[in-house]
Amino acid sequence: MADLFDQTPATPDQGAAATPRPLADRLRPRALTDVIGQDHILGPEGPLGVMLASGSLGSIIFWGPPGVGKTTIARLLADETDLAFVQISAIFTGVPDLRKVFEAAKLRRSQGRGTLLFVDEIHRFNKAQQDGFLPHMEDGTILLVGATTENPSFELNRALLSRAQVMVLERLDLAQLELMAQRAERELDRALPLTGPAREALLEMADGDGRALLNLIEQVAAWRVDTPLDPASLGARLQRRAAQYDKSGDQHYNLISALHKSVRGSDPDAALYWFTRMLEGGEDPRYLARRVTRMAVEDIGMADPQAQAVCLQSWETYERLGSPEGELALAQAVIYLALAPKSNAGYAAYKNARSAARKTGSEPPPKHILNAPTALMAEQGYGDGYEYDHDAADGFSGQNYFPDGMARGVYYQPVERGFERELKRRLDYFVKLRAQRS
Template sequence: MTLFDPPAPLAERLRPRTLDEVVGQSHLLGPGKPLTRVLQSGRLGSLILWGPPGVGKTTLARLLAAQVGAHFVALSAVSAGVKDVREAVAEAERLRGRGQRTILFLDEIHRFNKAQQDALLPHVESGLLTLVGATTENPSFEVNPALRSRARTLVLQALTREEVRGLLERALTDERGLPGVSAEPAALELLSRLADGDARRALSTLEVASSLANPVTEEAVTEAFGRHLPSMDKGGEDFYNLISALHKSVRGSHPDAALYWLARMVAGGADILYVARRVVRMAAEDIGLADPQALRLCIAARDTAEFLGSPEGDLALAEAVVYLCLAPKSNTVYTAWKRALQAVEGEQLSVPLHLRNAPTGLMRQQGYGGGYAYYFDDPEGSFRQRYLPDGVQLNLYTPGPEGWEGRVQERWRKLMVAHGELEVPEAEA
């Protein structure tokens, strides 16, 4: 570094030099833990490190390579391609001739498409390359099965607030950190909370805050941090977890939780029309006929969100979500529909003649529509005739006890008795 070179960022300067300096991941490191056992055995196989940003995936890969004395090649799938992999393979072949193994660290491995991931397979399988892939996305969805089967997946966890606080305190005392800088305890506590388990974010914010005030104050932390938007990969697992949390909160009739998860998605930049479609689905699946008005309201909320856009249309979604939370719940139609789909699998039975359409004289001569009892002419006959194929007996739908369905239960029971689907209770016989 020359006089005119900027210093490395604080997070880079404080990067752990040994495994003992690693903060967090106690479930993987320490006596008897998976990575410790692997290193003690001296047989480091290919790994996929899965975890949120700023938890030490890159650091861990570098330290593992140093522990086993391997040559370390680092690539980012954001900018690298098959050409870079080929160069790494050629380098690994040269080094293998000298008795040295090569670890290929591929950051953001989920950014590699199937063909690019397939290019790694023969070299990982042969042992020429020991692959250490890092990803913030679920490898089950983003990494090819063939590659996953050749690598062990280790899950890294977000740092706790206590671990982030310890890391910040180290930054203020370590000679590589911010010597001469102090911070108010409340400022460190605030930053530990805002960092959301991300060590890189915490250290970067502390470095900026230290240029604003010394000692670092809560105000300096707030200014350095800027607006705290919830992290969310719009197409990744985090997004679908938020959708799941919203749906389950609605189903559980918890409006505060539902509004919280909705706000997380909107503030994170989610497509509000996609969210609106999911809210409509909730109305159909979990409210159903307990409150037929719910579906209409959610359709109106979707139309409003499309017409106004965000942020004006967000309020309509919030209104719909609160309505769904407070509405009575029923999934009877949802479950009945699933049973109906199962019932039609396999053999397709013919429609009984009396239920068939008979638009021509020839069809009427063949018996189409013959004997059909029109409800408004013959209500009792209409109830007595069969509406299912011969030999088919089904019990798909039973109204639930809540809301509108609860109010029509007695009518449903009488209809089923009239159709012969239910027996008349002895007290009424």
């Protein structure tokens, strides 16, 4: 699987002249210095740069989206360190195949040469298969370079992670994709038949994936047109690449986190962007309705009690209308939450009260607030001394309602925003009366 590319064309294999090689294969880098992007790991101060300079290359897990150079960099590392390069995919490799790979690596080692084993989609191996790499990594039979698009923290064993360094590869930005397009044009010996805006649209279609860009460029370069195409004409001829989104994986949690924090940060535009990104990726609108309602409870709370009602109404509207019309109601709830006053005082109070309840869970209520439906209970002092709040002139008795002997807890501390400003005024009033009457 090719990832990143080089401007120097490779010599075709003998007998293969009749079968043109894909552009991505023709532009494959010949050296690490030809790789586009990933300077943060390949530069002199980057982890790979430091490893190579010191002559001490260790096992690595490359984590990043498709088309950013994982396979290419692994192959070039083998060239740089004079190791035999062996590539397998966890999708197609079983235990018998692994045994053969390890036996071949042992034989190679006995002959004085090491093996860089590149494992694509390494997260697809189960725990037992991942554990099978460990002894061969420890005795130096193989230097493991794994590649994954999934979060290694969730998908790989701790034992494997402890023996390898995780390096994060980043999606390519527009400037890097433009550099790749220029290399492709030099290889093809002609410019792409696109206007400036259409060229930018082409780069955006690749969505940070270098391999996808070269595949698109190969299609565009084959067209015969009289005048450069504008964005509309390009869009009519090419299908936009689907955005990277996994409803059960890392992207799912990253995007819902971005949505939640944008709402909390009172940015309706960013919140709508992440909300629609998830919808475009195929997210279930009901999941979003539930999470948006949670945001109202957690981050707005009593600062705007109406926020929960808005979320529930939008959820009900979605259930009645369905997609895509009902999604507009959810979008309007997102806007409302982003612009609502924020307070997590209720959420914090709930957590603090739960913590206190766990510590004092056996303490009985004070007897004066217990009912005494029997004579025996009355003899035991149940209800004795209880003051009926409605009998007080201001409707407040100021009695203690915590367990006897337990220090009074202070859990709810409203903020000076939205409706909670009024609640804080009321709370301060009751605190003052309680102090006077105690």
